[in-house]
Amino acid sequence: MLVFNNVKAQTYKTDTILNQCFSKETDIYFSAALNAVYHQDKMFSAPTYNGLGADVRLGFQKRRINSISQLQFSFGSAILYNNLQALHNYAQYYNFSSIFQKVYHINKYKGKKNSIYLGWQLYQSGIFNVNKQLQNSALAYALYFSTAPIFRVERLLNLNNKQIFFLKKNYPLRLSYQASFPLCSYLSRPNYNGISHLVDGTGNILQYTIVNDMVKNFKVYTLNRFIAFDNKVELQYIMKNNNKWSLQYSWAFQAFNKPYYQYRNVYSGVFISFYGNLKSLE
Amino acid sequence: MKTIKIFILPFIILLSGIFGACHKVIIKKNEKGNAAENFEYLWHQIYIKYSFFQYKNIDWQNVKSKYLPLISSGMSDEELFEACALMMNELRDGHANLVAPFDASVYYPIFLNSPTNFDARLVLTRYLMRHGANMQSTGAIDNCIIDTFGLKIGYLRYNSFMENLYTEDLDYILEKMMSCNGLILDVRSNGGGSSFNVFSLAGRFADTKRLAFKSYAKSGHGENDFDQGTNLYIQPQGKYQFTKPIAVLTNRGCYSATSFFTLAMKAFPYVKVIGDTTGGGLGVPNGGQMPNGWTYRFSVTKTISPDGKNYENGIPPDITVWMSDSTLHPTHDEIIERAIVYIRDGL
Known part of the structure; x- marks a missing residue:
């Protein structure tokens, strides 16, 4: 119980649950979310668009005493409107992302909550x-x-001996907060006019395909041009079989400020996730 | 649970509130902006992206000086629209349009200041529906075979490049026309549409892969900031390719995709363009949106022919023929008749 010393283990009837779930965890997780998006692409459009949508995520998480590794793929979409035009003038928003991250536990000694x-x-x-x-x-x-x-911080909480709704007594909750702040990015935006429809006459292949643009227009940017921030707060409910349910609020923004290519995006989502534990009983 | 109540929920609510409100700082709320801001936005977008200032000898700063006095804080949306539309019409470009919820601007003079050189009723009654022509409407193309001077001449009428062309339809038409001595492709008053249709149609008349034109897109805000250009080719497509004498009929109503098609067809030595100069429109338009939500578009590329010419103002025909416009009840279409002569005599 070295790692999770802030938990009053004596309040749990079964220490085995804690031992199983806290010493080694390897989870596959699936998440679904409702999101809210604010998007302004100044290359082509002065107004801001905003709207609601949904996300799904699939990920793997390996938790050890010293570190947590995570690989995650997500897809989200939303329908965006502006308050200046009729509703049929909407925009469709899609977001594909993948993340690999590793964090190291830096205060493993006893007595830290x-x-x-x-x-x-x-x-x-x-x-x-x-x-x-x-x-x-x-x-x-x-x-x-x-x-x-x-930066990530976690705290284990307990339910004492009370049952609250579906949360059974004696099972721990894990509250975490994580923030990331990209320092260096390799970013691609559309060509100067965003033209993407010409054909080159050979089999109707697009002249300006997205892929061509992406490859051609990638450049390295640092904080003077591209600022992003991603943070989330998550509450996990850890069950007896070491599977978990979680509720997460995620908020992120990006602002790209290169002249003629600017865009800004603010995203927030409320996720419900199920973590299926793969290796807790090793 | 007390811990949860005291700590977790307020923490989450606080974070949600903080970050939920942050978007208002990062992304400003939409405001329609005043007339001057919208005018300036539109003027500036055109200034940094329009592709034909030099070719058309337009001083865009002077245009601003001309129309800015029309802008006032108390003007109505309709008045602002009219001022912006007039400014865009200074581009003399059919691809320069402004769209508001209550109106859309179009630059008409290209077509209206020229002879029509096309009579749809005459084409229908005199040629498509003539005895024995066996007119068919196959997909987007009306077609028939005209039997004259002992020749069989295929006639294809394509009204709009907005109407998609399907492989099966073109296969059917080309198979039917393969026995003809020549073909008339009538694209007069075809105002344009999708460039995909340009290549799928022109490829049916290609003997081999040929350079059709070169496209340059604006790549910066300077008048001459264009990318390195891209070659665009026409190559044989479909089951059949018709490579006997072909007459492409044009008038000033041929715009945008139809001009692209006409230019592409000129790459083939057995093709003659007959009729009037096309309307041009060889700059691909972009799209954009003003602070007040109105949308606009204007040309952001230029097209150069294989011999290095810019035909933005229209592609001249190989054989110029105008229809006589004084007759109320014309009996024949001079442009089609000239095309028949070309197919018959090769001249």
């Missing part, structure tokens, strides 16, 4: 905004790869 982690993250994100009324410039995107330091 909070477990603090520091680590790093490799993050890939593709934001696609389809605004059909903009015709040949209807498709705007921002694709980036970034590296970011991570």
Whole structure:
């Protein structure tokens, strides 16, 4: 119980649950979310669009005494509107992302209520905004790869001996907060006019495909051009079989400020996740 | 549970509140902006992206000086729209349009200041529906075979490149036309549409892969900031390719995709363009949105022919023919008749 010394283990009837779940955890998890998006792509459109949508995530998490590793893939979409036009002038928003991160436990000694982690993250994100009324410039995107330091703090809580709704007594809750702040990003935006429809005459292959643009327009940017911030707070309910349910609130933003290519995006989502434990009984 | 009540829930609510409100700082709430801001936004977008200032000898700063006095804080949306539309019409470009919920601007003079050179009723009654022509409407293309001077001449009428062309339809038409001595492709008054249709149609008349034109897109805010250009080719497509004499009929109503098609067809030595100069429109338009939500578009590329010419103002025909416009009840279409002569005599 070295790691989770802030838990009053004596309050649990079965220490075995804690031993199983806290010494080694390898989870596969699935999440579903409702999201809210604010998006402004100044390359093509002055107004801000905002709306609601949904996300799904699939991930793997390996938790050891010293570290937590996580690989996650997510897809989200939303329908965005502006308050200046009729509702049929909406934009479709899509977000594909994948993350690999590793954080290291830096205060493993007894007596600390909070477990603090520091680590790093490799993050890939593709934001696609389809605004059909903009015709040949209807498709705007921002694709980036970034590296970011991570700060994470966790705290185990207990339910004492009471049963609250579906949360059974004697099972722990894990509250965590994580923030990441990319320092360096490899980012691609559409060509100067966002034209993406010409054909080259050989089999109707698009002249300006998204892929061509992405490859051609990738450049490295640091904080003077691209600022992003991603943070989330999560509450996990750990069950007897070491599977978990979690409720998470995630909030992120990106702001790209290169002249003629600016965009801003604010995202927030409420996730419900199920963690299926794979190796807790090793 | 007391811990949860005291610590967790307020913490989550606080974070949600803080970050939920942050978007208002990062992304400003939409405001329609005043007339001057919207005018300036539109003017500036055109200034940094329009592709034909030099070719058309337009001084965009002067245009601003001309129309800015029309802008006032108390003007109505309709008045602002009219001022912006007039400014865009200074581009003399059919691809320069402004769209508001109550109106859309179009630059008409390209077509209206020229002879029509096309009579749909005459084409229908005199050629498509003539005895023995066996007119068919196959997908987007009306077609028939005209039997004249002992020749069989295929006639294809394509009204709009907005109407998609399907492989099966083109296969059917081309198979039917393969026995003809020549073909008339009538794209007069075809205002354009999808560039995909340009290549799928022109490829049916290609003997081999040929350079059709080169496209340059604006890549910066300078008047001459264009990318390195991309070659665009026409290559044989479909089951059949018709490579006997072909006459492409044009008038000033041929715009955008139809001009692209006409330019592409000129790459083939057995093709003659007959009729009037096309309307042009060889700059691909982008799209954008003003602070007040109105949308606009204007040309952001230029197209150069294989011989290095810019035909933005129209592609001249190989054989110029105008229809006589004084006749109320014309009996024949001079442009089609000239095309028949070309197929018959090769001249």
